[in-house]
Amino acid sequence: MDPEIAALAGTAGTTLVTLLATDTWHSVRDGLVSLWQRARPDRAPAVAAELDAAREELLSAQAAGDRDTEAEVRAEWRGRIRRLLSAHPELVEELHTLLAEVSPDTAAAPAVTQHATASGQARVYQAGRDMHLGPQ
Template sequence: MEPEIAALATSAGTTVVTLMATDAWHRTRDGIVSLWRRVHPERAESIAAELDATREDVIAARSAGDENVEPELQREWQGRVRRLLAARPEIALELRALLDELGPQPVTDSAITQHAIASGQARIYQAGRDQHIAER
């Protein structure tokens, strides 16, 4: 099972650090802290604080354009998750479920359909992805 634990830990560490600067951050943090709380309840609050500190490092590194920090932090969290899984391999299923929930959702249809109705002087802004509006 060791190769499976290592692969899962690698995926988890990468996913956690990657999502730190996204809208999925709070769900990611809560899920990881919940796992720690089940295995090492006495460490859950310190893990939460370490996740928050790592997030600040990720945001600062991205702002500064430092591409070396994020991979280092990913390796750090990969090691932590691997040790957690080694202590309690039975939580692997719960971790996989969390990663599946946080990961990119499969695209079943490449077409995007949007509908909107405006009346009066209303404005509607729709986008299938990024949207930048520069009103004058």
């Protein structure tokens, strides 16, 4: 699996779920449907309906405080987008553009600069966001 596609799909899935519960969800929905329209025109209407259903499911889950369903919806769309991009890598740039357009405060986001020095047996772990460390 292409790591760039996997990372982009992860970002898209998270952005999608975040924005489905906002007033800008129409833009996200229309942009994603457009991707499917270009790659799989036969699936585009179904994807539109599935995004609408995902939004309703997400809003219900958020109202009930159900974080598990929110994570499942995010994972589901992350996987769908990853499979679409794997089959149609020519859509990667279009998805980058869509995410830049719909992401809240993209231009205002501060740059993150990290510096670290390790010596000997030391390890350095840095993340610009969430970090999960498991058994090694």
